[in-house]
Amino acid sequence: MVIVLNTGYTKDQVSELVNHIESKGVKTSITEGNSKCIVGVVGDTTIIDDDEILSFRYVEKVLKVQEPFKKANxxxxxxxxxxxxxxxxxxxxxxxxxxxxxxxxxxxxxxxxxxxxxxxxxxxxxxxxxxxxxxxxxxxxxxxxxxxxxxxxxxxxxxxxxxxxxxxxxxxxxxxxxxxxxxxxxxxxxxxxxxxxxxxxxxxxxxxxxxxxxxxxxxxxxxxxxxxxxxxxxxxxxxxxxxxxxxxxxxxxxxxxxxxxxxxxxxxxxxxxxxxxxxxxxxxxxxxxxxxxxxxxxxxxxxxxxxxxxxxxxxxxxxxxxxxxxxxxxxxxxxxx
Amino acid sequence: MVIVLNTGYTKDQVSELVNHIESKGVKTSITEGNSKCIVGVVGDTTIIDDDEILSFRYVEKVLKVQEPFKKANxxxxxxxxxxxxxxxxxxxxxxxxxxxxxxxxxxxxxxxxxxxxxxxxxxxxxxxxxxxxxxxxxxxxxxxxxxxxxxxxxxxxxxxxxxxxxxxxxxxxxxxxxxxxxxxxxxxxxxxxxxxxxxxxxxxxxxxxxxxxxxxxxxxxxxxxxxxxxxxxxxxxxxxxxxxxxxxxxxxxxxxxxxxxxxxxxxxxxxxxxxxxxxxxxxxxxxxxxxxxxxxxxxxxxxxxxxxxxxxxxxxxxxxxxxxxxxxxxxxxxxxx
Amino acid sequence: MVIVLNTGYTKDQVSELVNHIESKGVKTSITEGNSKCIVGVVGDTTIIDDDEILSFRYVEKVLKVQEPFKKANxxxxxxxxxxxxxxxxxxxxxxxxxxxxxxxxxxxxxxxxxxxxxxxxxxxxxxxxxxxxxxxxxxxxxxxxxxxxxxxxxxxxxxxxxxxxxxxxxxxxxxxxxxxxxxxxxxxxxxxxxxxxxxxxxxxxxxxxxxxxxxxxxxxxxxxxxxxxxxxxxxxxxxxxxxxxxxxxxxxxxxxxxxxxxxxxxxxxxxxxxxxxxxxxxxxxxxxxxxxxxxxxxxxxxxxxxxxxxxxxxxxxxxxxxxxxxxxxxxxxxxxx
Amino acid sequence: MVIVLNTGYTKDQVSELVNHIESKGVKTSITEGNSKCIVGVVGDTTIIDDDEILSFRYVEKVLKVQEPFKKANxxxxxxxxxxxxxxxxxxxxxxxxxxxxxxxxxxxxxxxxxxxxxxxxxxxxxxxxxxxxxxxxxxxxxxxxxxxxxxxxxxxxxxxxxxxxxxxxxxxxxxxxxxxxxxxxxxxxxxxxxxxxxxxxxxxxxxxxxxxxxxxxxxxxxxxxxxxxxxxxxxxxxxxxxxxxxxxxxxxxxxxxxxxxxxxxxxxxxxxxxxxxxxxxxxxxxxxxxxxxxxxxxxxxxxxxxxxxxxxxxxxxxxxxxxxxxxxxxxxxxxxx
The missing domain is CATH 3.20.20.70 (Aldolase class I)
Structure with missing residues (x-):
C-alpha cells in the first residue's frame, strides 16, 4: 500500500498517519521531495481499508500494491x-x-x-x-x-x-x-x-x-x-x-x-x-x-x-x-x- | 415493437412469425422493400419477450417501441x-x-x-x-x-x-x-x-x-x-x-x-x-x-x-x-x- | 511515482532500477517487506515515462503520484x-x-x-x-x-x-x-x-x-x-x-x-x-x-x-x-x- | 428505418413526416394502435440522417434497420x-x-x-x-x-x-x-x-x-x-x-x-x-x-x-x-x- 499526502501536509500529519498505520502491525517508510510525501506500507496490508486511510483529510490518494484477496490468491x-x-x-x-x-x-x-x-x-x-x-x-x-x-x-x-x-x-x-x-x-x-x-x-x-x-x-x-x-x-x-x-x-x-x-x-x-x-x-x-x-x-x-x-x-x-x-x-x- | 427479418427471408417465414405474434392478441403490419422486411407490432407488446422473437433464426433484430414497464410508467x-x-x-x-x-x-x-x-x-x-x-x-x-x-x-x-x-x-x-x-x-x-x-x-x-x-x-x-x-x-x-x-x-x-x-x-x-x-x-x-x-x-x-x-x-x-x-x-x- | 517490483525480485534488479531512475535527477527510497519491494520516486517525475519503467520485466506496476501535466496544473x-x-x-x-x-x-x-x-x-x-x-x-x-x-x-x-x-x-x-x-x-x-x-x-x-x-x-x-x-x-x-x-x-x-x-x-x-x-x-x-x-x-x-x-x-x-x-x-x- | 412518434401525435404530423420522407424516394408504411404510431421506411435509407428525422418534435425515436455503410457492406x-x-x-x-x-x-x-x-x-x-x-x-x-x-x-x-x-x-x-x-x-x-x-x-x-x-x-x-x-x-x-x-x-x-x-x-x-x-x-x-x-x-x-x-x-x-x-x-x- 502506498499513501500520497496532499501538497501542504505537515510533519504532525505524517506522524499521526504513520502511528495509526503502524499500530496495525505493518511497516512504513517515508519519501519526501518536491512538495510531495509518499508513505510506503508493507506487511499484511489486506487488513487496512483504503477507505479508512482516505478519511484522513490530508491524504490525497491510496495506491494498492498487494491484491486484497488471500484464499483465492x-x-x-x-x-x-x-x-x-x-x-x-x-x-x-x-x-x-x-x-x-x-x-x-x-x-x-x-x-x-x-x-x-x-x-x-x-x-x-x-x-x-x-x-x-x-x-x-x-x-x-x-x-x-x-x-x-x-x-x-x-x-x-x-x-x-x-x-x-x-x-x-x-x-x-x-x-x-x-x-x-x-x-x-x-x-x-x-x-x-x-x-x-x-x-x-x-x-x-x-x-x-x-x-x-x-x-x-x-x-x-x-x-x-x-x-x-x-x-x-x-x-x-x-x-x-x-x-x-x-x-x-x-x-x-x-x-x-x-x-x-x-x-x-x-x-x-x-x-x-x-x-x-x-x-x-x-x-x-x-x-x-x-x-x-x-x-x-x-x-x-x-x-x-x-x-x-x-x-x-x-x-x-x-x-x-x-x-x-x-x-x-x-x-x-x-x-x- | 418492430421486427426486422434477415435478408433472404421467405414468405412462409413472414407468415409463421405473424401468426405467432398475432396469437398473442396484438396487431402487426408488414413493410417490404430493398431486400428488407419490417414487421411493426402494436398493442400490449409488454407481454412479448424480445428473446422469444429473436429465437426465430430468420429474425435479424427486434427494436423496442414501448417501454417494458407498466406500473412505473x-x-x-x-x-x-x-x-x-x-x-x-x-x-x-x-x-x-x-x-x-x-x-x-x-x-x-x-x-x-x-x-x-x-x-x-x-x-x-x-x-x-x-x-x-x-x-x-x-x-x-x-x-x-x-x-x-x-x-x-x-x-x-x-x-x-x-x-x-x-x-x-x-x-x-x-x-x-x-x-x-x-x-x-x-x-x-x-x-x-x-x-x-x-x-x-x-x-x-x-x-x-x-x-x-x-x-x-x-x-x-x-x-x-x-x-x-x-x-x-x-x-x-x-x-x-x-x-x-x-x-x-x-x-x-x-x-x-x-x-x-x-x-x-x-x-x-x-x-x-x-x-x-x-x-x-x-x-x-x-x-x-x-x-x-x-x-x-x-x-x-x-x-x-x-x-x-x-x-x-x-x-x-x-x-x-x-x-x-x-x-x-x-x-x-x-x-x- | 511509485514502482512495485514482482515477487521474487533480486537485489541486483533493485540496484539496476534505482541507478536507472536516479540518473534522471530524481530521488528514490525503498521499502521492503512481505515479499514486496516498493520504490518511491520524488522530484520532477513528469520526465519519466511509465512505459519505460514497465519495460523492466521485474516491475509489477507503476503508480502515479504527480499529475503528468505542468502548464495546465x-x-x-x-x-x-x-x-x-x-x-x-x-x-x-x-x-x-x-x-x-x-x-x-x-x-x-x-x-x-x-x-x-x-x-x-x-x-x-x-x-x-x-x-x-x-x-x-x-x-x-x-x-x-x-x-x-x-x-x-x-x-x-x-x-x-x-x-x-x-x-x-x-x-x-x-x-x-x-x-x-x-x-x-x-x-x-x-x-x-x-x-x-x-x-x-x-x-x-x-x-x-x-x-x-x-x-x-x-x-x-x-x-x-x-x-x-x-x-x-x-x-x-x-x-x-x-x-x-x-x-x-x-x-x-x-x-x-x-x-x-x-x-x-x-x-x-x-x-x-x-x-x-x-x-x-x-x-x-x-x-x-x-x-x-x-x-x-x-x-x-x-x-x-x-x-x-x-x-x-x-x-x-x-x-x-x-x-x-x-x-x-x-x-x-x-x-x- | 423505423420511426416512432410520440404519444399524442396527430394525423397532420404523420402526413407531414411521410411526405417529407417519401420525397427522398423511399417507401413508408404506417402501423397505429395503443396510442403508438410506427412508420416503417424501406428503400435506400442510408441517404436519410437520423438527426434530420429526430428534429421533428413529435418523433420519439428512430430505429435503424439497414447498416449505414455501403462500400464496406x-x-x-x-x-x-x-x-x-x-x-x-x-x-x-x-x-x-x-x-x-x-x-x-x-x-x-x-x-x-x-x-x-x-x-x-x-x-x-x-x-x-x-x-x-x-x-x-x-x-x-x-x-x-x-x-x-x-x-x-x-x-x-x-x-x-x-x-x-x-x-x-x-x-x-x-x-x-x-x-x-x-x-x-x-x-x-x-x-x-x-x-x-x-x-x-x-x-x-x-x-x-x-x-x-x-x-x-x-x-x-x-x-x-x-x-x-x-x-x-x-x-x-x-x-x-x-x-x-x-x-x-x-x-x-x-x-x-x-x-x-x-x-x-x-x-x-x-x-x-x-x-x-x-x-x-x-x-x-x-x-x-x-x-x-x-x-x-x-x-x-x-x-x-x-x-x-x-x-x-x-x-x-x-x-x-x-x-x-x-x-x-x-x-x-x-x-x-
Missing amino acids: RLFKAEDTVIDVLGSKIGGSNLGIIAGPCSVESEEQVVEIAKSVKESGANFLRGGAFKPRTSPYSFQGMEMEGLNLLKLAKQETGLPIVTELMSTDYIDKFVEDVDVIQIGARNMQNFDLLKQVGRTNKPILLKRGLSATIEEWLMSAEYIMAEGNESVILCERGIRTFETYTRNTLDLSAIPIVKRLSHLPVIVDPSHASGDWRLVEPMSKAAILSGCDGLIIEVHNNPQKALCDGQQSIKPNKFKFLMEKIRVLAEIEGKVI | RLFKAEDTVIDVLGSKIGGSNLGIIAGPCSVESEEQVVEIAKSVKESGANFLRGGAFKPRTSPYSFQGMEMEGLNLLKLAKQETGLPIVTELMSTDYIDKFVEDVDVIQIGARNMQNFDLLKQVGRTNKPILLKRGLSATIEEWLMSAEYIMAEGNESVILCERGIRTFETYTRNTLDLSAIPIVKRLSHLPVIVDPSHASGDWRLVEPMSKAAILSGCDGLIIEVHNNPQKALCDGQQSIKPNKFKFLMEKIRVLAEIEGKVI | RLFKAEDTVIDVLGSKIGGSNLGIIAGPCSVESEEQVVEIAKSVKESGANFLRGGAFKPRTSPYSFQGMEMEGLNLLKLAKQETGLPIVTELMSTDYIDKFVEDVDVIQIGARNMQNFDLLKQVGRTNKPILLKRGLSATIEEWLMSAEYIMAEGNESVILCERGIRTFETYTRNTLDLSAIPIVKRLSHLPVIVDPSHASGDWRLVEPMSKAAILSGCDGLIIEVHNNPQKALCDGQQSIKPNKFKFLMEKIRVLAEIEGKVI | RLFKAEDTVIDVLGSKIGGSNLGIIAGPCSVESEEQVVEIAKSVKESGANFLRGGAFKPRTSPYSFQGMEMEGLNLLKLAKQETGLPIVTELMSTDYIDKFVEDVDVIQIGARNMQNFDLLKQVGRTNKPILLKRGLSATIEEWLMSAEYIMAEGNESVILCERGIRTFETYTRNTLDLSAIPIVKRLSHLPVIVDPSHASGDWRLVEPMSKAAILSGCDGLIIEVHNNPQKALCDGQQSIKPNKFKFLMEKIRVLAEIEGKVI
Missing part, C-alpha cells in the same frame, strides 16, 4: 485448484464442458438434450430452474419442478447438474439435489447469498458481474472461501460496454490474468456473452486458446420454441460438431475433457 | 407519486433530504449526528446497520445492534429511518423497525429480494445498479410494484465508467429522463457517486437543478474515525452550510423541504 | 486563467455563454440566430462551418462559405465567433477569421492538430474526447500549451457509457475536479452531451451549479429544418427563457455574464 | 476482399502477420528485428516513425529519419512496411515510401485524414477507436472507400472499459461480427489491447480462432531499452515460438500465412 497456493464433481473435473489440465438448455421446460426436453450433449462429450449438464429475468412479466423458470426434471436427466445420463440459485430460501434443497451451485452475474455481490453458499460443501460456479472488475470478482470468490468453501469455479460471461452489436463484450484477456492472480479454475460462457448463437462457435474456440478451464454452452433442441434465450442457443448437432473442434484444440493446449 | 399514471413517511415527503414539489452516517457506530455517534442533521433541515435519517463491502475482511456493520441504535436516534429526533436491507432473513425485522427500506446498488437485480420487499407495505429506496441502464432500473422498480408495493423511491448514485478520478460517474441526465418516463420520485446520492467529500456540495446543488426529488448525503461528526466511507462524508457544520444553499435553490425550483 | 499557477475575447470573458468569476446553430446554413439563418441569442444575453456566437459527421454521406458543412457567413453575423452583432477546425490546411484562415478555434471531441488526441493550434495566438476551445479520462484531456491541453499557446478553454460534452437513453453521459463531476487540478476555465455543452433538446434546460442549470465557467448551447430558429442536430437544438424563445434562469443562478454562484 | 460485395502488398496477402484464406518494434530507434535495431521476424514467418514489418503519445513530453518518434530506417529494413528483408501517419502534411512522403499506411485509434474519426488517405492508392490499416462502436469503425472505413480507396484493413486493438488490469479490453467478438457485416479483412493487435507482453501469446492464439485475418505484434530485441511500450513487446525468440503455434492453428482454421 495464487501467491499463497501455487498449484491449480482442480474441482472434481462425481468424476467430472475442472481445473489443472482438465476442461469442464457444461452444456444444456437455458431453462428447463419439460422432462422430454431436458432429458433429450442431456443425452445428446453427453454423447457429444459434455461432462456437466446445465439448465435453469429459477431464472433471473429483467422483467417480472417474463417466464421465471419452472422452479422446484424444474429441479426435479434436472434430477431425472441426471439419473438418465449420470451428468452432474449445474443450476442457478437465486434465493437463500432454497439453499438446503440445492445442497441436496444439485452438484454445482451457480451464482449468477446479477448476484455476484449479493454478499448474503455468497456467505450462505460459503457455508455449504458444494462447488460454486461464480459468474462475473456485468460491470465487475477482476479484483471485485475475486473478492466475491473470497467471500465464499472465507466461510470455508474453497471449491469455487469462476465464469467469465461478458462485461457491459458501449458496444451494442453483442449483448455483452466477452473479456477473454481476463482469463490469463485470472490464471496468474489466482489458483481457481475459470471457465467461459460464450452464449450469454454474445447473446447470439452465431458467435458461440468462434468464441468457444477462442476461449480455449485463451487458456480457460472449461466452457458453459446453451444447447436447445428447438431454439425457436425455447422459453428463454433461444437466440443464443445452438442445436445439438451444431454442438456435436463444435465438440469435435474443441477436442482438437484441447489437445493442442495439453488439456483433457 | 408515467403513461399510465400522469401525476407524480408522492411518498409520505411520518409527514416527511418525497416527490411532487417535496424535496426529501436524507442525511446521516455511512454506518452506525455507537449510540453517541448516531444520536449526535441525527440531532445535528435534523437541526440543519434534513427530514430523514440514514445510517447503515448492515453494510455491503467488497471485502469479507472489512467491517460489515453493527447489524441488529445498529438497527436498535437507529431506533434510539429516531426516538430522539422524530426523523424517519432509512437503512439498507441485504438479506431476506431480516425482512420482518425491517418492516417492524425501519421507515424506508433501502435496496443497494449491488442488489438492484437481486430479484428474490425485490419480490419479497414488494410484498411489504414499506416505502422502498431503490438504488440504481453500477451498470444498470435506466430501463433496467425501472424494471427493478416494476418487480417491487408488480408484487403490490407501489411506494418506490429511485436513487441515482453514479454509474461505472472508465473515469477513475471519481469512484463512479454521477449521471444527472438520468434525472429528467426518469421524470419523463416515470411518475416515481427520484433522488440523488452525491456521496457514493463521487466517493469524495469535496464533490458533495457542487454535486448536491447541481442535482437539485437537474430536477431531482431529494438527496441522500453522508454526514459524520468525525470522518477520520469513521468505520467506513469517511472520505466521502461531510461534517455537520458543512452540512448545515450546504442546507442553507439548498433551501435557496429549492425555492428557485419551486420545491419545499 | 493549478499547482504551478494558483489563480484562475481568464480568457478575454474582444471583451467577452470566460474564467474566474466570468461565465461565457456561447450560443448559435449547430451548422451555418444561410446568411439569414445565422444572422437571425446571432441577433436573437445576443439579445437574450449570449456573449459568443457558435456555428459549424466544417462539420465532423459519422457518415461521409451526411452534410459536411458549408465550409469556407459558412466561415464567411459567421463573419457577417459577427459584423451585425459584435459577438466573437467560435467554430470548429478539423484540418490543419485551414489554420491560417481560421487564425484570420475566427475568434476562438474549437477542437472537437473526435480530434482531442489528433496531436498534429493540437501542436499546430498551439503555435497560433488564438484561444482554443478543447472538447473532451468521448472516452477521454480527465487526465488525458488535460494532457491534450498541455500539448497546446507546450507549444506556447496558454489560452485553452476546456469543454465537457458527455462521455460514452453503456446508457443509451442519452447520446452521451454528461459528466458534471468532472467540473469540480478540473477546477481543482487546473487553472484553465472549463465549460459545459449540454446539447451534445444529451442529444435531446428537452434536457438542455435542466443540464444547463445543473452545470452552472457544478461550478463551470460557461455553457455552449445549440439554438436554431427552425430545428425541424436544421441540416444537423436539430433534435438537440432549442428555439430562440426557449433560449431567452433559459438565460433568465441562468442569470439568477449565476448571481447565486457569484458569477457574471 | 458485405451485402453489396459477398466475397472477401484480399489485400495483396508485394505478394504478402491479408484476407480470404490469407493471414497477414505484421511484426516489429513499437518505434524505430536505430538502424541496427530495426534491421535486426526485421530480419528476425521475417525468419520466424512474419510477412509484414511494423515500426513507428511518428508516435502518438499522450504526453507532449514523451518521445515522439524519429519521424523522417525513422521512415528512412524502415526503408533500409525493407531493402534488407523485402518485408512491406506498415507505419502510422498522423499528419496530412506527410501524405506524399508516405505514399512514396510506405506500403501500408496505418491510421491510429486516436485518429479513427479524424475525417480530414481519412478523406485524404482515401485519395491515395495505398492500402490503409484502420485501427478501431478506443470507444468506437463497430458501426462507427465501419463508417470510418466508408470515409476512405467513398473517396475511391477500397483497400482497407480493419484492426481491432482493444476498447476502453472500466477494467484496469489490462490497458484496454480486447473485443474478439467484434471479429466474427465484422466478418459478417463486411467483406473487408480484419486483424487483431494483441500488444496494444493488453499492454502486457504476458498476454500477447494467449490473445494472439485466441484471435486466430475467432476468425481474424491477421495479427500485428510488437517485437523488440531489448524491451527494457525500448523507447516506448517495452512492456507490451515480446522478444524475437518468444515471437519465433509463438509463430510455430500460430502456424498450427492457422492450418486448423484453413488459413495460410
